[in-house]
Amino acid sequence: MYMVAFLGPNASYTHQAARDRFNQDTCVLSPQVTIEDVFQQVQSRVAKFGVVPFENSTNGSVVFTLDLFADIKSRHPDIVVCGEAYVDVHHCLLGRGAARLTDTSLSSKTDSPTSSGQATPTSKVPYPKTPAVKPVVPVKHVKKLYSHPQAWGQCRDFLSTYLKGVERQDVSSTSRAAELVAEDQSGSSAAISSAIAAEVHGLDVLARNIEDSADNKTRFFILKRTDCLEHQPMHRGAKVVDDDQNSFKSLVSFTVNHEDPGSLADSLAVFKSYKLNLTSINTRPSGLVPWNYIFFIEFKGRRENDGATGAVNAALRDLNNVAKCWRWLGSWESEL
Amino acid sequence: MYMVAFLGPNASYTHQAARDRFNQDTCVLSPQVTIEDVFQQVQSRVAKFGVVPFENSTNGSVVFTLDLFADIKSRHPDIVVCGEAYVDVHHCLLGRGAARLTDTSLSSKTDSPTSSGQATPTSKVPYPKTPAVKPVVPVKHVKKLYSHPQAWGQCRDFLSTYLKGVERQDVSSTSRAAELVAEDQSGSSAAISSAIAAEVHGLDVLARNIEDSADNKTRFFILKRTDCLEHQPMHRGAKVVDDDQNSFKSLVSFTVNHEDPGSLADSLAVFKSYKLNLTSINTRPSGLVPWNYIFFIEFKGRRENDGATGAVNAALRDLNNVAKCWRWLGSWESEL
Numbered sequence: 001m002y003m004v005a006f007l008g009p010n011a012s013y014t015h016q017a018a019r020d021r022f023n024q025d026t027c028v029l030s031p032q033v034t035i036e037d038v039f040q041q042v043q044s045r046v047a048k049f050g051v052v053p054f055e056n057s058t059n060g061s062v063v064f065t066l067d068l069f070a071d072i073k074s075r076h077p078d079i080v081v082c083g084e085a086y087v088d089v090h091h092c093l094l095g096r097g098a099a100r101l102t103d104t105s106l107s108s109k110t111d112s113p114t115s116s117g118q119a120t121p122t123s124k125v126p127y128p129k130t131p132a133v134k135p136v137v138p139v140k141h142v143k144k145l146y147s148h149p150q151a152w153g154q155c156r157d158f159l160s161t162y163l164k165g166v167e168r169q170d171v172s173s174t175s176r177a178a179e180l181v182a183e184d185q186s187g188s189s190a191a192i193s194s195a196i197a198a199e200v201h202g203l204d205v206l207a208r209n210i211e212d213s214a215d216n217k218t219r220f221f222i223l224k225r226t227d228c229l230e231h232q233p234m235h236r237g238a239k240v241v242d243d244d245q246n247s248f249k250s251l252v253s254f255t256v257n258h259e260d261p262g263s264l265a266d267s268l269a270v271f272k273s274y275k276l277n278l279t280s281i282n283t284r285p286s287g288l289v290p291w292n293y294i295f296f297i298e299f300k301g302r303r304e305n306d307g308a309t310g311a312v313n314a315a316l317r318d319l320n321n322v323a324k325c326w327r328w329l330g331s332w333e334s335e336l
Numbered sequence: 337m338y339m340v341a342f343l344g345p346n347a348s349y350t351h352q353a354a355r356d357r358f359n360q361d362t363c364v365l366s367p368q369v370t371i372e373d374v375f376q377q378v379q380s381r382v383a384k385f386g387v388v389p390f391e392n393s394t395n396g397s398v399v400f401t402l403d404l405f406a407d408i409k410s411r412h413p414d415i416v417v418c419g420e421a422y423v424d425v426h427h428c429l430l431g432r433g434a435a436r437l438t439d440t441s442l443s444s445k446t447d448s449p450t451s452s453g454q455a456t457p458t459s460k461v462p463y464p465k466t467p468a469v470k471p472v473v474p475v476k477h478v479k480k481l482y483s484h485p486q487a488w489g490q491c492r493d494f495l496s497t498y499l500k501g502v503e504r505q506d507v508s509s510t511s512r513a514a515e516l517v518a519e520d521q522s523g524s525s526a527a528i529s530s531a532i533a534a535e536v537h538g539l540d541v542l543a544r545n546i547e548d549s550a551d552n553k554t555r556f557f558i559l560k561r562t563d564c565l566e567h568q569p570m571h572r573g574a575k576v577v578d579d580d581q582n583s584f585k586s587l588v589s590f591t592v593n594h595e596d597p598g599s600l601a602d603s604l605a606v607f608k609s610y611k612l613n614l615t616s617i618n619t620r621p622s623g624l625v626p627w628n629y630i631f632f633i634e635f636k637g638r639r640e641n642d643g644a645t646g647a648v649n650a651a652l653r654d655l656n657n658v659a660k661c662w663r664w665l666g667s668w669e670s671e672l
Binding site for chain 1: 391392393394395396397399485506507551553597598600601602604605607608611612613614615616617618619620621623626627629631636672
């Protein structure tokens with residue numbers, strides 16, 4: 001049995017990614033409080049693998065994860081990405097259904113005008129979208145909402161239609177939101193969280209799939225140490241591993257000389273010259289000098305098995321001539 | 337008198353940027369609840385100018401502002417940047433000084449061991465940094481902290497030394513944090529906020545400049561409508577306006593054909609070929625197709641007065657051949 005560290009708590013979306021990608025007969029999934037804890041558990045060899053969120057299709061990159069890869073204090077020099085996982089993020093409204101409430105004043109079955117399924121037009125939003133879903137039980141008794149800050153922006157249509165003006169409390173994760181609602185005996189609070197969290201915390205699903213975009217997904221990275229020779233071991237569905245460069249992705253970080261016009265363009269041109277298609281680029285403050293940046297690029301291709309003469313190694317040699325410094329952060333099989 | 341909309345509330349860092357850059361004898365500064373409200377006030381001509389945060393030197397870009405520039409619903413088609421402002425972000429710990437507390441149990445003058453000025457070494461942080469500053473009054477009575485989520489990460493050394501383990505509550509702005517602490521009659525809560533907020537809300541400064549990096553700055557953009565011909569009117573210090581391209585910056589957004597390897601590299605190469613130095617690049621989800629992106633680049637140079645034959649217009653014509661679509665988002669005088 002080996003350990004896999006993931007960003008907890010239990011029932012988080014990262015937990016779901018870890019459960020999808022690791023066979024729990026052969027490993028122990030260990031929830032961590034922060035993304036940095038996951039990096040440190042892997043760096044220090046306590047865990048063999050780690051699972052961290054990297055980007056959401058609606059909200060973009062997870063900057064905490066990028067900053068840990070930037071690693072300006074050199075705390076995780078041996079961490080590389082060895083796999084990815086995509087999880088559909090379907091938010092639910094979790095709370096106490098009206099039938100379970102003892103206080104009848106909270107269990108009114110007559111909907112308020114704002115629960116009509118029509119958002120109120122305002123001068124700012126003259127033609128509000130009608131959300132695709134309706135609550136499965138009335139939600140008029142909900143007086144306070146808990147969730148992770150990212151979730152509000154993903155459920156705008158539902159919230160503006162059925163829970164307009166209800167007080168919102170930011171918390172550290174959607175699972176924590178469910179936990180707080182479970183502790184609230186009044187039954188008048190609700191969480192935007194996952195269906196799994198409803199099971200774990202014994203809550204009712206008041207509404208399902210309340211996200212604005214049905215395509216809402218989060219991408220997770222599987223981490224290991226560079227000296228760990230195992231690949232991320234399990235694929236549900238026993239996908240055939242294809243050795244074509246296009247079925248792999250690689251991540252590289254680099255900094256440029258900010259005095260040199262075009263050094264970023266030159267760095268990206270290197271990958272083009274070896275026909276390595278860029279799939280994402282991210283920028284973060286360098287952490288050293290204000291308004292200097294570190295860049296992260298992902299591209300199609302694989303360094304392992306690539307050999308000293310392969311395209312990825314050749315591109316990295318050229319990058320060495322135009323970038324100030326760079327770091328290879330892993331190659332893995334694409335799941336997209 | 338014209339109106340300048342800024343991201344409020346009063347005493348926010350954006351307010352400070354607006355006060356630095358606009359003469360209040362000739363305009364009214366109007367606080368807005370969200371960054372989107374600032375865009376809309378300018379788009380609808382209610383305000384002539386707007387002030388919004390764009391990036392912090394420690395924490396990076398403000399994604400809400402980027403997404404409003406991406407403008408996928410075409411709600412702010414006429415907004416351009418016409419100026420920038422840099423504000424030093426010096427966080428203070430605000431609360432009630434022990435001398436003002438009536439409950440003597442909270443006003444102990446003996447510091448606890450965790451207030452020794454030495455953080456406790458842990459296995460994770462074996463050599464903690466000693467913060468550069470000490471509280472001006474004892475802070476042992478502080479049992480709860482309020483701040484904007486960005487501030488915790490900017491004050492890590494101070495918090496881990498003097499306020500280790502104290503409960504933290506995220507709120508929507510550092511000014512809102514000060515307001516909540518002002519309302520708390522017990523005197524046992526404190527806010528990480530600005531010195532201005534201490535004045536506005538009648539709080540004591542318990543510690544000054546508690547940020548980890550003395551270089552902590554936030555950059556703000558001044559917005560106007562494209563059809564507003566005035567430049568952002570006021571410069572404190574009556575800087576001489578130099579018409580050299582290098583004293584101006586421009587912002588452009590563009591999307592690329594994701595099927596075409598190298599299209600991002602080609603788009604950036606356009607600017608290099610006209611010797612327009614890139615100063616920043618940002619990426620956000622396109623909002624249309626998952627894992628497709630919109631890019632934002634800033635470069636040295638000015639489109640206004642550039643004429644049809646100038647370098648910026650020439651680069652934009654070439655960009656038109658390699659990018660899927662693009663939008664010019666303004667040129668302004670660099671303040672750096």
